[in-house]
Amino acid sequence: MKRATLPLLALLLCALFLAQGGPADNGQQSASTGTSVQNGWVTVTPPEFQGAINNPLKGFRDYKPRGYGLLRRQYIKWNEIELCADDSVERVIAHTNTVTTINGRRFEDLNVKLVPRVYLDWNGSPGMQYWPADLHTFDYDSPAFQERLRRLVEKLGKAWDEDPRIFAVQMGLIGYWGEHHNPAPTAAQRRLLAEAFQKAFKNKPVLVRHNDPEFMQAGFGIYYDTFANISREPPWGPKDQFPWQATYHYPEIWKRAPIEGEVEYNWQQQRESAKPTETFGRTPNETMTVPAYRRYMLDKIRRYHASYLGWISNYDDTNPEVLAGAAELQKAFGYRFVLDSASYPLAVTPGGKLTVKLTVRNTGSAPFYLDWPVAVGLLDPATKKPVWSAPLTGVDIRKWLPGEDWDSSAFAYRRPAVPYHSEGQATVPRDIKPGQYFLALAILDRQGGLLPSARFA
Known part of the structure; x- marks a missing residue:
């Protein structure tokens, strides 16, 4: 008997229920989002958001x-x-x-x-x-x-x-x-x-x-x-x-x-x-x-x-x-997480593991100091409302460090921010309805009700 699968259509980088946070759109995206499919995996390479973001803890x-x-x-x-x-x-x-x-x-x-x-x-x-x-x-x-x-x-x-x-x-x-x-x-x-x-x-x-x-x-x-x-x-x-x-x-x-x-x-x-x-x-x-x-x-x-x-x-x-x-x-100030790419499978089986691979650079000046998880969500493609979401195990954003050894003359870190490659998993519910979904990412406030509270650049 063939099992149903859930095709994942695209990657959305906005938070699902981001609390009020002021201006975050004073810059322009530098290019259109790139998407490729290879060996059953979708890789999305979004442009960096060029503006400042009113993120918490910074x-x-x-x-x-x-x-x-x-x-x-x-x-x-x-x-x-x-x-x-x-x-x-x-x-x-x-x-x-x-x-x-x-x-x-x-x-x-x-x-x-x-x-x-x-x-x-x-x-x-x-x-x-x-x-x-x-x-x-x-x-x-x-x-x-x-x-x-x-x-x-x-x-x-x-x-x-x-x-x-x-x-x-x-x-x-x-x-x-x-x-x-x-x-x-x-x-x-x-x-x-x-x-x-x-x-x-x-x-x-x-x-x-x-x-x-x-x-x-x-x-x-x-x-x-x-x-x-x-x-x-x-x-x-x-x-x-x-x-x-x-x-x-x-x-x-x-x-x-x-x-x-x-x-x-x-x-x-x-x-x-x-x-x-x-x-x-x-x-x-x-x-x-x-x-x-x-x-x-x-x-x-x-x-x-x-x-x-x-x-x-x-x-x-x-x-x-x-x-x-x-x-x-x-x-x-603080952290600034630039999402260079995100990869995920074309389809996932209800009750199975959904794996997401992230490449992130911290182009800010400091780490993120609290243990907040990255979450993955599946959104209804018509309403963009979440059908399911869960924290990804195996992703620790506290390890995404910025550059080091500042050079005032060059106005740059001598050791620039490096790409961090993280891989996380979450189990999709067995009773989720088969169909097509958007995939979304968010950084959750672990102690604050696991609500999306910080944004990628």
């Missing part, structure tokens, strides 16, 4: 409904989520719920992710400290504080490590603004914090302010608060700061966790040493609109493999000239 650290930005960083006072030792993790979750909406709309409905930072002391000014009621203000050293520190991190892990609204967690806690100065964490505290955060967060990247050896050994990423400032750049910048450390001591930390931070525009406006006319200007809009300023910032994004930045995100997304400049930076 870009500008803000929500920009008319521009680029699907991330929010949130400062959280310790006593907002824990007043006393007996407070449960539910208090952390309840507060998280209050900071994950924008104008009444939930983050998960906007495809926006949160990067939280808990802190105790804003800047040392009277009344700007937020210790829990049962601990002494300015106590960083007592055994009681060290134990509470460990227990709080455990609660944060229970609240956030499986929360689909959270992308990464900034360590914070110690020093002004949680930036690990005034005071800096002691060696004992660094060991405690490294162990506690590693134990609490198995799924979400942890970010720290400084390249302390305990944190680098733990595989943590960086939030750097003076990104691209020329006074911090090697070879003349301070050796204890991220640019020097990333250049000479830890050149591959970006492979393990994100590099992010903020662009310090106050320094650009107030300090002669910042050399604003030789670097990236005095305002975010200037950075976007002046070609030399924009090139300077792109150079640093590429050099340090930055995933996203704040403060620079205060650009005017109603100005077309500014938005065009922001699009250039958006293409460089």
Whole structure:
């Protein structure tokens, strides 16, 4: 008895149910899609989408409904989520719920992710400290504080490590603004914090302010608060700061966790040493609109493999000239997956394995850090609606790395992004109706209901 098969007509590269994400069509495709059939396999070679894509987990650290930005960083006072030792993790979750909406709309409905930072002391000014009621203000050293520190991190892990609204967690806690100065964490505290955060967060990247050896050994990423400032750049910048450390001591930390931070525009406006006319200007809009300023910032994004930045995100997304400049930076930030080709069989048997072969280059600056799957779907050719979809086993997008070893003079990586060849499988349901279908691909948010949430270029 001959078994029915499902002819697969074409490859669609759009997401099936992509959540709201802003502009993704400001560029033009460079050529028509190529399709070939050989030995029972269809190979599709789509043209690269030339525009910027407002993808999640990268870009500008803000929500920009008319521009680029699907991330929010949130400062959280310790006593907002824990007043006393007996407070449960539910208090952390309840507060998280209050900071994950924008104008009444939930983050998960906007495809926006949160990067939280808990802190105790804003800047040392009277009344700007937020210790829990049962601990002494300015106590960083007592055994009681060290134990509470460990227990709080455990609660944060229970609240956030499986929360689909959270992308990464900034360590914070110690020093002004949680930036690990005034005071800096002691060696004992660094060991405690490294162990506690590693134990609490198995799924979400942890970010720290400084390249302390305990944190680098733990595989943590960086939030750097003076990104691209020329006074911090090697070879003349301070050796204890991220640019020097990333250049000479830890050149591959970006492979393990994100590099992010903020662009310090106050320094650009107030300090002669910042050399604003030789670097990236005095305002975010200037950075976007002046070609030399924009090139300077792109150079640093590429050099340090930055995933996203704040403060620079205060650009005017109603100005077309500014938005065009922001699009250039958006293409460089984080990951950018160019699908060079996709291959699949002409037909598949209901209940059988559907194999998809992908060739992908990451032409961005950083990896994709979360374990999100690529899914394959079969679409009704008339309605383009999905009949079935499933994640592909055997495809790990975290391994699709960008180029390495940035050459500022050539404005290119000395080791360009290489094509990654991945092969995945999914089992087609036995009861699927025989017929012809379109084949579609999407990148799914694993913790966010397995909804398509990121796009190929």
